[in-house]
Amino acid sequence: MAEAHPVGFQWVMEAKKRGATVIHVDPRFTRTSAVADVHVPIRAGSDIAFLGALVNHVLSNDLDFREYVVAYTNAANVITESYEDTEDLDGLFSGFDPETGIYDPVTWRYDPPEEMNAEERERAGELEQEERESTAGDHQQSHQAARSESHGSGGAPVSWKGRRDETLQHPRCVFQILKRHFARYTPEMVEEVCGIKPDQFREVAEALTSNSGRDRTTAFCYAVGWAHHSVGAQMIRTASILQLLLGNIGRPGGGIMALRGHASIQGSTDIPTLFNILPGYLPMPHADQHASLDEWVRGDEGKAGFWGNVRSYAVSLLKAYWGDAATADNDFCYDYLPRVTGDHSTYTTVKGMIEGSCKGYFLVGENPAVGSANGKMQRLGMANLDWLVVRDLQMIESATFWKDGPEIETGELVTEDIGTEVFFLPAASHVEKAGSFTQTQRMLQWRDKAVDPPGDCRSELDFYYELGQRIRDKLAGSTDEMDRPLLDLAWDYPAHDGEVDGQAVLREINGTGPDGAALSAYTELKPDGSTSCGCWIYCGVYADEVNQARRRKPHWEQDHVASEWGWVWPANRRILYNRASAAPDGTPWSERKKYVWWDAEQGKWVGSDVPDFVADRAPDHVPEDGAKGPDAIGGQDPFVMQTDGKAWLFAPLGLADGPMPAHYEPPESPVHNPLYGQQNNPARRKLDHPSNPINPSWSEVFPYVFTTYRLTEHHTAGAMSRTLPYLTELQPEPFCEVSPRLAAERGLEHGGWATIVTARTAIEARVLVTERLRSLRLGEQFVEQVGLPYHWGGNGISRGDSANDLVNVTMDPNVYIQDKVGTCDIRPGRRPRGRDLTAYVEDYRRRAGVDMEHPEEGGAE
Amino acid sequence: MDIGKRIGSWPLLRQLTGRDLLGRGEAVQSPRSRDLTPRTVDADDVVSSVCPFCAVGCAQKVFVKDGQVTQIEGDPASPISRGRLCPKGSASKQLVTSPSRVTTVRYRRPHATEWEDLDLDTAMDMIADRVIKTRKEFWEWEADGNRTRRTLGIASLGGATLDNEENYLMKKLYTAMGAIQIENQARI
Numbered sequence A: 001m002a003e004a005h006p007v008g009f010q011w012v013m014e015a016k017k018r019g020a021t022v023i024h025v026d027p028r029f030t031r032t033s034a035v036a037d038v039h040v041p042i043r044a045g046s047d048i049a050f051l052g053a054l055v056n057h058v059l060s061n062d063l064d065f066r067e068y069v070v071a072y073t074n075a076a077n078v079i080t081e082s083y084e085d086t087e088d089l090d091g092l093f094s095g096f097d098p099e100t101g102i103y104d105p106v107t108w109r110y111d112p113p114e115e116m117n118a119e120e121r122e123r124a125g126e127l128e129q130e131e132r133e134s135t136a137g138d139h140q141q142s143h144q145a146a147r148s149e150s151h152g153s154g155g156a157p158v159s160w161k162g163r164r165d166e167t168l169q170h171p172r173c174v175f176q177i178l179k180r181h182f183a184r185y186t187p188e189m190v191e192e193v194c195g196i197k198p199d200q201f202r203e204v205a206e207a208l209t210s211n212s213g214r215d216r217t218t219a220f221c222y223a224v225g226w227a228h229h230s231v232g233a234q235m236i237r238t239a240s241i242l243q244l245l246l247g248n249i250g251r252p253g254g255g256i257m258a259l260r261g262h263a264s265i266q267g268s269t270d271i272p273t274l275f276n277i278l279p280g281y282l283p284m285p286h287a288d289q290h291a292s293l294d295e296w297v298r299g300d301e302g303k304a305g306f307w308g309n310v311r312s313y314a315v316s317l318l319k320a321y322w323g324d325a326a327t328a329d330n331d332f333c334y335d336y337l338p339r340v341t342g343d344h345s346t347y348t349t350v351k352g353m354i355e356g357s358c359k360g361y362f363l364v365g366e367n368p369a370v371g372s373a374n375g376k377m378q379r380l381g382m383a384n385l386d387w388l389v390v391r392d393l394q395m396i397e398s399a400t401f402w403k404d405g406p407e408i409e410t411g412e413l414v415t416e417d418i419g420t421e422v423f424f425l426p427a428a429s430h431v432e433k434a435g436s437f438t439q440t441q442r443m444l445q446w447r448d449k450a451v452d453p454p455g456d457c458r459s460e461l462d463f464y465y466e467l468g469q470r471i472r473d474k475l476a477g478s479t480d481e482m483d484r485p486l487l488d489l490a491w492d493y494p495a496h497d498g499e500v501d502g503q504a505v506l507r508e509i510n511g512t513g514p515d516g517a518a519l520s521a522y523t524e525l526k527p528d529g530s531t532s533c534g535c536w537i538y539c540g541v542y543a544d545e546v547n548q549a550r551r552r553k554p555h556w557e558q559d560h561v562a563s564e565w566g567w568v569w570p571a572n573r574r575i576l577y578n579r580a581s582a583a584p585d586g587t588p589w590s591e592r593k594k595y596v597w598w599d600a601e602q603g604k605w606v607g608s609d610v611p612d613f614v615a616d617r618a619p620d621h622v623p624e625d626g627a628k629g630p631d632a633i634g635g636q637d638p639f640v641m642q643t644d645g646k647a648w649l650f651a652p653l654g655l656a657d658g659p660m661p662a663h664y665e666p667p668e669s670p671v672h673n674p675l676y677g678q679q680n681n682p683a684r685r686k687l688d689h690p691s692n693p694i695n696p697s698w699s700e701v702f703p704y705v706f707t708t709y710r711l712t713e714h715h716t717a718g719a720m721s722r723t724l725p726y727l728t729e730l731q732p733e734p735f736c737e738v739s740p741r742l743a744a745e746r747g748l749e750h751g752g753w754a755t756i757v758t759a760r761t762a763i764e765a766r767v768l769v770t771e772r773l774r775s776l777r778l779g780e781q782f783v784e785q786v787g788l789p790y791h792w793g794g795n796g797i798s799r800g801d802s803a804n805d806l807v808n809v810t811m812d813p814n815v816y817i818q819d820k821v822g823t824c825d826i827r828p829g830r831r832p833r834g835r836d837l838t839a840y841v842e843d844y845r846r847r848a849g850v851d852m853e854h855p856e857e858g859g860a861e
Numbered sequence B: 001m002d003i004g005k006r007i008g009s010w011p012l013l014r015q016l017t018g019r020d021l022l023g024r025g026e027a028v029q030s031p032r033s034r035d036l037t038p039r040t041v042d043a044d045d046v047v048s049s050v051c052p053f054c055a056v057g058c059a060q061k062v063f064v065k066d067g068q069v070t071q072i073e074g075d076p077a078s079p080i081s082r083g084r085l086c087p088k089g090s091a092s093k094q095l096v097t098s099p100s101r102v103t104t105v106r107y108r109r110p111h112a113t114e115w116e117d118l119d120l121d122t123a124m125d126m127i128a129d130r131v132i133k134t135r136k137e138f139w140e141w142e143a144d145g146n147r148t149r150r151t152l153g154i155a156s157l158g159g160a161t162l163d164n165e166e167n168y169l170m171k172k173l174y175t176a177m178g179a180i181q182i183e184n185q186a187r188i
């Protein structure tokens, strides 16, 4: 955190000053470790084993925060009899179809409530039918196509709150299932999998549990060290389970902080430019399942919690998109939405480019030739386009691959043969346009414009507005049905001095009511078309016709919550699920950790933050039978985006690779999975293409682990840092970090050159021999790790080979994000040049026995 | 400078006779450093901004003189950053002033070995034409008997330094085009 989020780290240091224990778990010793109380070196990619053992420690020593766990989580829920665990199936959960590699979650569901109402009985009948079909081989695929991600602001909808045993004794209740599932995650196992000594493990476990409970809370911070794995979503899930067991969610000083890597990467997810979701985490319609508006919203509509009002959010978005053309008679133009049919994520799309099924590409402030895994695939894809538009501040590698990319050097691509027409359009910088970023705490902060952009530089706002205008002008008068969504689009934005007014766009995102005035909360949205809203979770950012994201009241004029600086979605609420900061009866858990509580006199929730609950819902409220949406939230159900109001220790639906986390080895690993016979995540998404061969696991040819990371002085693919004199002076050259033991084993010299090889390619970097990377002892086996900053490419002031060229594409099945851990060889000296490089890598593939018939498999099973 | 003044300006003497006994302040200051003023003092305008690198979201103050950015500093009022910026945030002025920044449209014809110039208006028009053509060429009403109403011919990959308003217009326009392979650094 001190390296990649330096200024945010000041708060960790403030906490330390007040007595907090800071624990840093990382393969590398970094600036964070230097000031932490404890540094725990861990083998890259083994975090589930470590966190799982902490879960086991809590469960087997009765260290959980029992009152919180019983009331606020699904620990008491009884799971269906047909569920089978990894304990029963040697590393698989029930419902796995080995042919498709896909899980059917039908056996993971909650048992029905003991007394069912008519609706629940009907649903029970449907579920039985689904289960019969599933066991007959007709598996459901409900959360494929990265559907899990559409639950970014809430869980998947379940059929009922289900049967609960609040004594937690029922053998099929979640609590007991967890206990059995995690029992094999012992400190000894941690040593064998992660290379962490049992003593150190106990030190962490003790610090964590003694700092959790009524009076104290513990926070977890993570970044892509968890997300960039073929089990990434489940790594984060393991931390969630741990934090819930300890009662650290929804409370001040608790939580799990995703330290996102870019100024508005949170915003790019909320108002997504992602294939699987629409603004506010509404799913993109799926061709199989959503032929109409009714079908599109059916999963959530009317269910308990705030997702129950999904029709209001969906219709209001359609109104924002198609304005007057969207009417009740035409399903509010629902049919204008294009449908997905599966994985249309960036890596699969790039494969489509190589194969010729995708021909036009916009790169907007993104440099995949350096920043995406397997750079060669990216460049081969771009070399096979009809046209490519690159918009950036600098001449990035993705714009010049046809001229000077690594494949030009090796002769794999020839400039004159590349038919791609390339447009480079210069972009405006952050001070040359006004707009809002959403930072990592979901806070929108507005930037004013300082100066005009130079020359042809334009903002994306202007570019896309203008492009839309031109396309619409050219199509004007068309009677072709395919052009209707473009011609009927609400595409009218006021301009000042020839630039689109960003505040008008933010106001459309916020939404307006029947009278045309800005709305102040998403609870005002209607399903009848009388309201319009471009992103329901952002509703309120323009309340009272004021750009709330532009608020800058100094912190010294506010309390510690500082709610008048910027605006946080949803509803300017700083801590999510903060109802959980009070006990079930509505009183604070403790004076020390007081945050939001029930004021019986006033009949409402009060405190330092906007309560994340129905404001006047009493703690003892029991919803009426048949209540829907927010009305169905009970007074002790803090997790208001879940259809059962509870936090999920066990996910009965919504995950593509199991209801609970299990440790699997990265797709390329020198280690046999000691936990199960199943080596890799069975549901991992493979990308099958000859340019993406996977190193066989346990290979003597590729004996070392490598992982990539950032440096403080550089930024991702480098376009914004390798081009700046100040930053390149601070960090002028790519390097690899190796331990003294590895340096001796391979004859690597500090300051000299090394070549790092995988089945994809070989790159070179300067060698940094350092104790910061430890040799890890796993039982009898030593594991050496090579650390690689990934910021470099062929352009800019400081240049070098791209570490991402080494990384393979194997993805997490929930979110289709790549695994950054792989195996490699490392040798002293510079890499071969030109055609010799391809021959060199080819020789490695041959010696390692890479199966080029099935390059995506890696031969681990 | 007369000799008396010159001796009087000798730092050691100033250190011994002045208030700065440790010789870390005024005693060792040269006339040049004494007369220096920060670039921020004579700015025409100070504009509120936010660092465009990582997601901490440090607040910035942008100093402008004669239509040029002269300095970018941390804004002490921010409850997130309290005025701090890391090396990247501190270097962000060079995003604007970098000598290698490209400010004109560049165009590479199919199979060409070099860039050419192109004016922005022509480029915009050519891009609009290409979108219309490719969209149509790869148009798909149905797949496996289900309505899809989309084109698989066009893809987009955006960085995560785009503004919310920009992402909003992008997704809106692409969706109306029927383009679905719209992606972002958020998946990378």
Ligand code: SF4
Binding pocket: A004, A005, A006, A007, A008, B051, B052, B053, B054, B055, B056, B057, B058, B081, B084, B085, B086, B087, B088, B089, B090
């Ligand atoms: S100044 Fe540094 S820590 Fe702050 S937002 Fe910018 S990159 Fe992040």
